[in-house]
Amino acid sequence: MDRFLTELGLFAPAVVFNLYFAIASIPLGFILAVCLALGKASDNVLINRLSRGYIYAFRGSPLFIQFFMIYSLALSFNVGVWKPMGISWWVLHPLFIGPLVLTLNTGAYTAEIFYGALRAVPRGEIEAARAYGMSRSQQFRQVIWPNLIRLAWPAYTNEVVFLFHATAIVYFALPVIGQQKDLMITAKELFERDYNAFLHFSVAALYFLAVSLVVFFLFGLVYRRLMRHMPAGPRMRYAPSWWR
Amino acid sequence: MSDNIAFWLSYLTNGKHLTWYASFQFTIFAAVFGGTLAVVFGLIGATFKNSRFLPLRVIGSIYSSIVRGVPDVLFFLFFPLAFEQGVEWLVASQVCSPEMLAAQSAAWPPCKEANWLLGTPEYLVLASVSLGLVYGAFATNVIHGALRSVPKGQLEAARAYGMSASQVLWRVHIRQMWVYALPGLSNVWMLIIKATSLLSLLQIADIVLWADRLGAPNFLPAVGLVHDDWRWRYYLVLFVFYILVTWLSEKGFDAIMKRAGRGILSEAR
Numbered sequence: 027m028d029r030f031l032t033e034l035g036l037f038a039p040a041v042v043f044n045l046y047f048a049i050a051s052i053p054l055g056f057i058l059a060v061c062l063a064l065g066k067a068s069d070n071v072l073i074n075r076l077s078r079g080y081i082y083a084f085r086g087s088p089l090f091i092q093f094f095m096i097y098s099l100a101l102s103f104n105v106g107v108w109k110p111m112g113i114s115w116w117v118l119h120p121l122f123i124g125p126l127v128l129t130l131n132t133g134a135y136t137a138e139i140f141y142g143a144l145r146a147v148p149r150g151e152i153e154a155a156r157a158y159g160m161s162r163s164q165q166f167r168q169v170i171w172p173n174l175i176r177l178a179w180p181a182y183t184n185e186v187v188f189l190f191h192a193t194a195i196v197y198f199a200l201p202v203i204g205q206q207k208d209l210m211i212t213a214k215e216l217f218e219r220d221y222n223a224f225l226h227f228s229v230a231a232l233y234f235l236a237v238s239l240v241v242f243f244l245f246g247l248v249y250r251r252l253m254r255h256m257p258a259g260p261r262m263r264y265a266p267s268w269w270r
Numbered sequence: 271m272s273d274n275i276a277f278w279l280s281y282l283t284n285g286k287h288l289t290w291y292a293s294f295q296f297t298i299f300a301a302v303f304g305g306t307l308a309v310v311f312g313l314i315g316a317t318f319k320n321s322r323f324l325p326l327r328v329i330g331s332i333y334s335s336i337v338r339g340v341p342d343v344l345f346f347l348f349f350p351l352a353f354e355q356g357v358e359w360l361v362a363s364q365v366c367s368p369e370m371l372a373a374q375s376a377a378w379p380p381c382k383e384a385n386w387l388l389g390t391p392e393y394l395v396l397a398s399v400s401l402g403l404v405y406g407a408f409a410t411n412v413i414h415g416a417l418r419s420v421p422k423g424q425l426e427a428a429r430a431y432g433m434s435a436s437q438v439l440w441r442v443h444i445r446q447m448w449v450y451a452l453p454g455l456s457n458v459w460m461l462i463i464k465a466t467s468l469l470s471l472l473q474i475a476d477i478v479l480w481a482d483r484l485g486a487p488n489f490l491p492a493v494g495l496v497h498d499d500w501r502w503r504y505y506l507v508l509f510v511f512y513i514l515v516t517w518l519s520e521k522g523f524d525a526i527m528k529r530a531g532r533g534i535l536s537e538a539r
Contacts, residue, residue, distance in 0.1 A: 086460075086516035087509050088467035094478065095509055098485070098501035191341035198343070198471060210343060221378035223355055227348040231340040238339055 033229045036212065041233050043208040047193040050125035051132060052186060058133030063140035077137070084134030089127070089192055093199035096127050120200035128196070132189045139185060143178035144170070176252050183245040187238045194234070209233055281495055290480035296394055297466045297477055304401030305462050309455070311406025313444075316413035330410065337407035342465055349400035350393060350472055358384050393472045405462050412454030417443060419450040449530050456523040463515055467508075481508055 065077030084092065100108075100118055108114035116122060147170055155169040197211045207215070213230040217223055281287070318330030337345060355378065362384035370381035379385045388396070420443055428442040469476040485501030488494055 083509070083513055087512040088464040090464075090467040091478070091505060091508050091512060094482070095502055095505035098499065098505055102499045102502055194341035194343045195468070198468075210341075210347075213344075214347070217351070219377075221355070223348060223351045227344060227352075231344055231348075234341055234344065235336075235339045 033225060037209060037229055037233055040207055040209045040212040043206060044193045047124050047128055047196055048190045051128035054129040055132035055136055058129060059136030059140055062133060062137035063144055066137065066141045067144050081134045081137050084131055085138060089131050090195055090199060092131055093127050097123050097200055120203065123200055124196045128189060128192065132185065136182060136185050139178050139181045140174060143174045146177050147173040179249050179252060183242065186245065187241050190237055190241060191234065286484055290484060293475055293477050293480050296469060296474055299394060300398045300401060300466045300469055301463055303398040305459055307399060307402025308405040308409045308458060308462060311402050312409025312413045315406060315410030316417055319410060319414045320417060334407045334410040337404055342404045343468060345404045346400050346468055347471060349403060350396035353396055354386060354388060358386050390474055393474050397469055397472050401462055401465055405458050408458045409455060412458060413451050416447045416451035420446045452527050452530055459519060460516060477508060481505055
């Protein structure tokens with residue numbers, strides 16, 4: 027028991043890194059996703075094709091490869107671009123590249139969710155808004171967006187949990203600098219020290235489970251607030267479906 | 271011009287590149303074997319979850335929720351390591367004598383004779399099994415849902431024909447379940463394909479590891495072509511490879527779904 031508690035303490039600084047990666051990339055990914063979803067629904071052929079292609083490419087390839095690709099791309103620009111500008115310590119830092127790639131990745135997955143929700147917005151409501159003489163931006167702000175976010179929220183919750191799980195592979199693809207270790211690297215290093223796979227990996231798993239539950243709880247609260255106009259809103263599904 | 275083409279052809283077919291091409295077999299093996307196991311574990315898990323015997327139902331639910339609640343990488347690394355240690359512990363309880371235990375200074379294995387050295391084939395099988403276990407949990411959920419969407423009337427009709435419970439299950443229930451499960455299973459398959467990129471974490475010299483080695487900058491003419499950091503080009507190839515595989519699987523699943531949906535009026539499409 028004592029051992030277990032010290033173990034929990036050892037992992038506490040590590041979970042901060044996972045949380046940092048998730049919290050840094052969620053808002054940016056959200057904004058990117060809204061743009062991409064609107065782009066995928068756009069009538070402009072160029073924008074439509076580009077958003078479609080982007081979403082397909084980033085959903086169809088492993089995050090692990092995306093990490094390697096973007097990091098090595100950034101490395102190859104190092105001598106030519108980053109070094110002369112004097113920002114190479116910052117651009118090549120895992121704490122920058124990590125959220126960058128996670129944002130690009132989650133942007134694509136979330137955009138697909140938002141696009142699905144956008145297509146599910148009731149047609150009649152949009153027609154009613156147009157009949158009222160609302161401009162396009164008014165339609166979006168007052169009719170489409172509120173519908174969209176309510177439809178997409180449960181799936182978006184799952185996506186956020188998956189994003190948090192995806193932070194586990196950041197440091198397998200990027201270099202570990204000093205003591206900046208996330209849960210997986212901590213578990214692996216402790217395992218290599220005393221070969222106790224069951225203890226170290228279970229504690230890391232516990233941390234992941236705990237944060238996932240907190241995310242479900244917080245996003246459930248937001249969902250309740252979003253659905254407060256409904257008499258008894260449809261229950262939020264806690265079990266993630268097979269997204270991703 | 272033709273010199274150039276000949277040069278690049280010979281560069282792309284040198285020994286290292288051929289090894290890289292050959293290492294695609296590991297990825298494909300892991301995807302196919304892991305995918306098959308995922309369906310098997312999914313069927314077992316869904317049967318457990320559907321069982322009328324409470325402990326089995328609890329086991330099924332715990333399996334599908336716990337494994338999906340932790341990152342796939344964690345379980346992917348944990349299972350082979352834990353399995354290896356389990357085997358070593360079993361062997362150690364048989365072969366280790368007290369003198370051997372006393373002679374061992376490292377933390378693991380208990381004695382040197384119990385050490386199990388895993389090569390690429392062993393790790394590959396273990397990796398596939400752990401892929402199957404992880405994504406079997408996802409498949410459990412999909413199949414569980416699909417079993418429940420088979421129309422009740424079909425099962426009642428089968429029972430009315432005098433079929434036994436297992437006959438109803440295997441000849442009617444599971445046969446008809448596939449139509450409802452296929453969209454979900456296709457998603458699980460995409461997840462498995464993407465997870466095969468993690469094989470290099472288990473010391474398998476797979477496509478990712480070779481891409482890294484081939485693209486690493488080389489300054490020694492004796493070793494091969496002198497070039498600077500080309501890794502991103504090799505990773506770009508893998509990026510495109512995975513997108514192509516996804517695209518092909520989508521087409522394949524569309525065809526299977528069309529075939530499985532024959533003769534069924536309203537399927538989940």
